[in-house]
Amino acid sequence: MEKIDFSTVDEILDDLLKTLPLDFQKQIKEMTVDDFIIKQHFSLGIWIRNKYFHQNPNRERLIANLGYQKDSLFLDGDRFSHIILRKLYERIKTVSNQQP
Numbered sequence: 001m002e003k004i005d006f007s008t009v010d011e012i013l014d015d016l017l018k019t020l021p022l023d024f025q026k027q028i029k030e031m032t033v034d035d036f037i038i039k040q041h042f043s044l045g046i047w048i049r050n051k052y053f054h055q056n057p058n059r060e061r062l063i064a065n066l067g068y069q070k071d072s073l074f075l076d077g078d079r080f081s082h083i084i085l086r087k088l089y090e091r092i093k094t095v096s097n098q099q100p
Contacts, residue, residue, distance in 0.1 A: 007061040012052050033089045048084050049077035
């Protein structure tokens with residue numbers, strides 16, 4: 001059965017990196033962060049929004065892990081997927097810079 005309860009960003013990023021093909025990760029490394037987010041908003045971004053935000057029973061803990069208080073910010077699925085796409089890009093680029 002597929003895991004649907006994620007309470008930290010790192011759990012989500014680890015899960016995403018397990019599923020993203022290596023050739024796609026290589027393409028991401030060649031993009032700017034803005035290009036990546038724009039190009040993936042209606043594909044990977046929607047999938048992230050649905051799986052990790054709307055279907056996540058631990059959404060409140062996840063929001064707190066992002067550093068937001070429940071009452072202080074309106075965090076919808078699109079804003080959430082944008083945050084995750086940016087963090088995914090940063091993780092992929094960081095791993096790229098650490099490998100020889």
